Amino acid sequence: MDIAAVNLLPYEDFVNIFGNVVEKCPIIPAAVWSRRPFVSVKAFEAAINEFVDALPESGKEGILRCHPDLAGRDLKSGTLTRESQEEQAGAGMDALSSSEAARMARLNEEYKKRFGFPFVICARMNDKAAILQQLSARCQNELAVERARGIEEVKKICHLRIHLLLSDGTFKL
Amino acid sequence: MDIAAVNLLPYEDFVNIFGNVVEKCPIIPAAVWSRRPFVSVKAFEAAINEFVDALPESGKEGILRCHPDLAGRDLKSGTLTRESQEEQAGAGMDALSSSEAARMARLNEEYKKRFGFPFVICARMNDKAAILQQLSARCQNELAVERARGIEEVKKICHLRIHLLLSDGTFKL
Known part of the structure; x- marks a missing residue:
C-alpha cells in the first residue's frame, strides 16, 4: 500500500488498519485522518508525531500508561x-x-x-x-x-509499525 | 467504590477499570490519573472533560471516529x-x-x-x-x-459509564 492508497481510505478502514501504531491509542491516527492528504509516508508519520508533541504532559504520560x-x-x-x-x-x-x-x-x-x-x-x-x-x-x-x-521510544515503535503495515500484503489494496 | 478508593488505585488498575469511559480512548483516563487526588467524582469527570476540551479539533474528531x-x-x-x-x-x-x-x-x-x-x-x-x-x-x-x-454526547456517555462503574460491585474495593 502506498501513500496514495492511504489517502483514499475512509476513516473506518484507516482506523482499523493504523489504530494501534501508537499502542492502544486509536484516537491518534483517527485524529490525523483529518490532515489528509499526506504527501508521503514521512508526512503521515510527522502528523502523528506533531499530534503527540502537542499533547499536554499528562497526555504524554497517558500514552505511556497505555503500554x-x-x-x-x-x-x-x-x-x-x-x-x-x-x-x-x-x-x-x-x-x-x-x-x-x-x-x-x-x-x-x-x-x-x-x-x-x-x-x-x-x-x-x-x-x-x-x-x-x-x-x-x-x-x-x-x-x-x-x-x-x-515518548521518543513510542515514536520509534510507531515508525516501525507503520512501515510494517504498509509493506504487509494483508493491507495491500 | 468511592473517590478515596479511586485515588488509591495504581495507574494499571485505574486504566483497567476506567479505560473505556470514553470509547476506545484509554489515553484519556490514563492521562487524568496524573491529576489525582480528585476531591470528588465530579472533579474526576471534570478532569476528563477538561482534557477533551483542550484537544485540538482534530483530536475531538479522533474521539468521535473511535465510536x-x-x-x-x-x-x-x-x-x-x-x-x-x-x-x-x-x-x-x-x-x-x-x-x-x-x-x-x-x-x-x-x-x-x-x-x-x-x-x-x-x-x-x-x-x-x-x-x-x-x-x-x-x-x-x-x-x-x-x-x-x-463531544457533548461523548461527555454524557462518559458520565453514565463512570457512575455505573463506581456503583458496580465488580470493582468495589
Missing part, C-alpha cells in the same frame, strides 16, 4: 496486542531465564513506582541485554527526562 | 465493546424492524459522508424513535456545530 510492561503480566496471560506480542517475542522477552525474569520484574516495579508510567523501549531495535541495561540506567533519570525519552 | 455506528456492523458482528453493546441494546438498536434498520443505515452513511466521523448520541438517554429523529435532524448541521455536539 504493557516488558515481560509482564500481559505477556504471561496472552493479553498483549498482536503488535506488542511480536515485538516482545522478537526481543526474547518470552524466553527469559528465571533470574533475568526476576531482575526485569524488580526493575519494572522500581521504574513504575518512581515515574507512575511503565518503561517503554522500542524492542525491535534492542535485544534482551540492551533492554535490561537501559531499564536499569533509565530508572535513575528525572521524571521530565524520562517522559520525553519514553 | 462505532449505532446499529452498525460492529453490533451485527458482535465486536462492540461491552459498554457499547449494553447501551445500544438498551436503546433497542439490536431489535430494529427491517425498515428502521434500512433508514438507520442510510442516515448513518449520509452523516459519515458529510462529516467524516460517525453520529454519536448517548443511547441510554434516548429511545429508538428519538435516536432516528436526532440522526436525521443532525445530518443538517454545520461541521463545527456537529463536532461540538458529538
Whole structure:
C-alpha cells in the first residue's frame, strides 16, 4: 500500500488498519485522518508525531500508561496486542531465564513506582541485554527526562509499525 | 467504590477499570490519573472533560471516529465493546424492524459522508424513535456545530459509564 492508497481510505478502514501504531491509542491516527492528504509516508508519520508533541504532559504520560510492561503480566496471560506480542517475542522477552525474569520484574516495579508510567523501549531495535541495561540506567533519570525519552521510544515503535503495515500484503489494496 | 478508593488505585488498575469511559480512548483516563487526588467524582469527570476540551479539533474528531455506528456492523458482528453493546441494546438498536434498520443505515452513511466521523448520541438517554429523529435532524448541521455536539454526547456517555462503574460491585474495593 502506498501513500496514495492511504489517502483514499475512509476513516473506518484507516482506523482499523493504523489504530494501534501508537499502542492502544486509536484516537491518534483517527485524529490525523483529518490532515489528509499526506504527501508521503514521512508526512503521515510527522502528523502523528506533531499530534503527540502537542499533547499536554499528562497526555504524554497517558500514552505511556497505555503500554504493557516488558515481560509482564500481559505477556504471561496472552493479553498483549498482536503488535506488542511480536515485538516482545522478537526481543526474547518470552524466553527469559528465571533470574533475568526476576531482575526485569524488580526493575519494572522500581521504574513504575518512581515515574507512575511503565518503561517503554522500542524492542525491535534492542535485544534482551540492551533492554535490561537501559531499564536499569533509565530508572535513575528525572521524571521530565524520562517522559520525553519514553515518548521518543513510542515514536520509534510507531515508525516501525507503520512501515510494517504498509509493506504487509494483508493491507495491500 | 468511592473517590478515596479511586485515588488509591495504581495507574494499571485505574486504566483497567476506567479505560473505556470514553470509547476506545484509554489515553484519556490514563492521562487524568496524573491529576489525582480528585476531591470528588465530579472533579474526576471534570478532569476528563477538561482534557477533551483542550484537544485540538482534530483530536475531538479522533474521539468521535473511535465510536462505532449505532446499529452498525460492529453490533451485527458482535465486536462492540461491552459498554457499547449494553447501551445500544438498551436503546433497542439490536431489535430494529427491517425498515428502521434500512433508514438507520442510510442516515448513518449520509452523516459519515458529510462529516467524516460517525453520529454519536448517548443511547441510554434516548429511545429508538428519538435516536432516528436526532440522526436525521443532525445530518443538517454545520461541521463545527456537529463536532461540538458529538463531544457533548461523548461527555454524557462518559458520565453514565463512570457512575455505573463506581456503583458496580465488580470493582468495589
